[in-house]
Amino acid sequence: MTEPLGSIARRLLAGLCFVVLLALTSACTGGDQQSAPRPSSSPSQPAGQPTGPAATLHPKPAPLRVKVTRVHGRMSQHDRTVLAHVAGRAISTYFRNAFLAGSYPRSDFGNAFASFSKGAADQARHDRDLLTNAALGADTVSVTARRQQAYLSVLAPHKVAAGLTAQIDLKFLVDHRDAPDQLVTVRGRLLLTRKQSGGWQIFGYHLSRSAVAAKGASR
Amino acid sequence: MNQITAPRRGLRRVRQVLVLAVVLALTALVVPQGGVRQVPFSLVKVRTASAVDHPRDVIWILCLGSDARPGQAMTSTRADAIQLVGINLRTGAATDIGVPRDSFVNIPGHGRNKINSAMAFGGPQLMAQAVGNLVGIHPDYVFAAGFFGFRHMIRAIGGVTVHSEFAFSDPVRPQGYHHGKNRLTPFQALIFARMRHALPRGDFDRSHDQQSLMKGILREVRRKQDRPGFMERGVLSVVNNINTDLRPSELFTLAQAATRIQPGKYRGCVINGSTGYVGAMSVVYPDVGEARSIARRVRQDATLEGPC
Numbered sequence: 001m002t003e004p005l006g007s008i009a010r011r012l013l014a015g016l017c018f019v020v021l022l023a024l025t026s027a028c029t030g031g032d033q034q035s036a037p038r039p040s041s042s043p044s045q046p047a048g049q050p051t052g053p054a055a056t057l058h059p060k061p062a063p064l065r066v067k068v069t070r071v072h073g074r075m076s077q078h079d080r081t082v083l084a085h086v087a088g089r090a091i092s093t094y095f096r097n098a099f100l101a102g103s104y105p106r107s108d109f110g111n112a113f114a115s116f117s118k119g120a121a122d123q124a125r126h127d128r129d130l131l132t133n134a135a136l137g138a139d140t141v142s143v144t145a146r147r148q149q150a151y152l153s154v155l156a157p158h159k160v161a162a163g164l165t166a167q168i169d170l171k172f173l174v175d176h177r178d179a180p181d182q183l184v185t186v187r188g189r190l191l192l193t194r195k196q197s198g199g200w201q202i203f204g205y206h207l208s209r210s211a212v213a214a215k216g217a218s219r
Numbered sequence: 220m221n222q223i224t225a226p227r228r229g230l231r232r233v234r235q236v237l238v239l240a241v242v243l244a245l246t247a248l249v250v251p252q253g254g255v256r257q258v259p260f261s262l263v264k265v266r267t268a269s270a271v272d273h274p275r276d277v278i279w280i281l282c283l284g285s286d287a288r289p290g291q292a293m294t295s296t297r298a299d300a301i302q303l304v305g306i307n308l309r310t311g312a313a314t315d316i317g318v319p320r321d322s323f324v325n326i327p328g329h330g331r332n333k334i335n336s337a338m339a340f341g342g343p344q345l346m347a348q349a350v351g352n353l354v355g356i357h358p359d360y361v362f363a364a365g366f367f368g369f370r371h372m373i374r375a376i377g378g379v380t381v382h383s384e385f386a387f388s389d390p391v392r393p394q395g396y397h398h399g400k401n402r403l404t405p406f407q408a409l410i411f412a413r414m415r416h417a418l419p420r421g422d423f424d425r426s427h428d429q430q431s432l433m434k435g436i437l438r439e440v441r442r443k444q445d446r447p448g449f450m451e452r453g454v455l456s457v458v459n460n461i462n463t464d465l466r467p468s469e470l471f472t473l474a475q476a477a478t479r480i481q482p483g484k485y486r487g488c489v490i491n492g493s494t495g496y497v498g499a500m501s502v503v504y505p506d507v508g509e510a511r512s513i514a515r516r517v518r519q520d521a522t523l524e525g526p527c
Contacts, residue, residue: 118272153447155467163472204476206445
């Protein structure tokens with residue numbers, strides 16, 4: 001028995017609409033994240049996870065990518081991998097605490113510099129509007145990481161890393177409550193050295209921050 | 220008037236639906252992809268912040284250029300370049316006190332002699348003691364470099380530009396050293412630091428040139444510090460070519476902190492004195508009063524206001 005032509009048309013229309021929707025939604029998850037590798041660390045809440053109530057339509061946040069790109073001195077491949085992980089932890093902690101994690105709207109940035117040395121943290125508090133989202137927190141619905149990169153140049157004179165510079169590139173989308181979305185970029189250098197208690201700490205920074213209005217799929 | 224049959228109406232619906240679907244599909248392709256679209260702005264405000272943590276605000280470093288020849292131990296020969304440099308990491312100021320190498324002073328345990336012999340008698344520690352006694356500021360650290368190490372470090376930063384007070388010639392630089400700016404290779408920089416006979420006031424002017432070189436190195440490092448790997452390469456060169464008891468990690472933090480020094484706030488003074496002879500030995504009788512006076516003004520904050 002043949003189906004009525006109207007029924008065929010309805011199915012065809014439904015099928016095509018599905019294709020169109022698929023094209024649109026896949027476009028929403030395109031861009032920077034597609035080529036980004038998995039994060040080198042796996043915190044309980046992934047860095048850059050949309051942090052506000054409107055998380056359902058957010059694109060997938062970009063994970064942190066840490067790579068040793070230069071070694072001055074000598075280091076084994078294994079030590080480079082370990083270094084990227086442990087130094088990356090200090091960087092990841094900063095990115096999360098200062099920008100990406102927490103529940104927005106957010107006013108508490110007290111732990112933003114937890115991975116800084118005491119002196120560097122004291123100085124960073126004077127630059128908190130630039131080094132954290134403190135100036136945006138109250139008006140922000142969510143923050144989504146679009147790029148998180150750290151390329152490490154390492155000083156290793158005796159086959160052991162003594163210090164390093166991380167060239168960072170952090171980009172995140174800020175979803176404001178009553179204003180257009182912003183795409184914020186934080187770039188520059190973080191200076192790291194070993195802590196006496198183990199692990200790495202940030203003892204210096206040279207960072208720049210800029211923001212452009214963004215129109216995207218976050219709302 | 221034609222009568223439209225049911226099958227023909229159905230075909231028209233199909234055509235309408237297909238047209239609608241094609242329009243929708245085209246719309247999906249033509250509309251820009253999702254995600255973030257940046258609004259083109261002609262002006263984007265970029266703010267910057269920087270800081271480097273170091274346990275101390277003011278540090279005094281005795282920088283020595285050893286006269287060691289190939290095969291000689293760097294710390295058991297005379298020091299030809301003697302610069303006591305104070306840096307204030309909080310304000311970015313620095314004061315460089317140049318000591319003429321022929322300064323005739325008391326060397327603890329060795330009587331009166333030229334100050335540069337203290338290194339040969341007792342290494343960097345005795346040298347630090349002799350300079351400290353003369354100037355009245357005892358250095359926190361002593362860095363000693365030989366000819367080869369100095370050239371290696373200048374190579375690591377890619378050469379250096381200095382301001383020369385005097386024009387003079389030397390075979391290593393066919394175009395000569397001009398009054399004003401000179402871009403120098405590592406070997407040319409070494410000759411610039413050592414040249415004495417071509418300068419009107421000999422040892423005093425040489426000490427002044429060494430300060431110009433220090434300032435040039437600071438400018439070079441500050442200019443290139445954000446290049447990936449530049450600081451690490453430079454500090455590795457220091458680790459490999461300087462005699463110091465600082466650990467590499469301490470050198471790294473100190474070097475990063477020293478980039479905060481602003482060349483415009485880097486002041487140099489050379490201790491004056493009169494020349495004479497002790498037997499056949501040509502010496503400088505340093506103006507101890509002037510040295511102590513400068514030290515009193517800069518000891519706490521490494522900041523020199525007004526003339527030397």
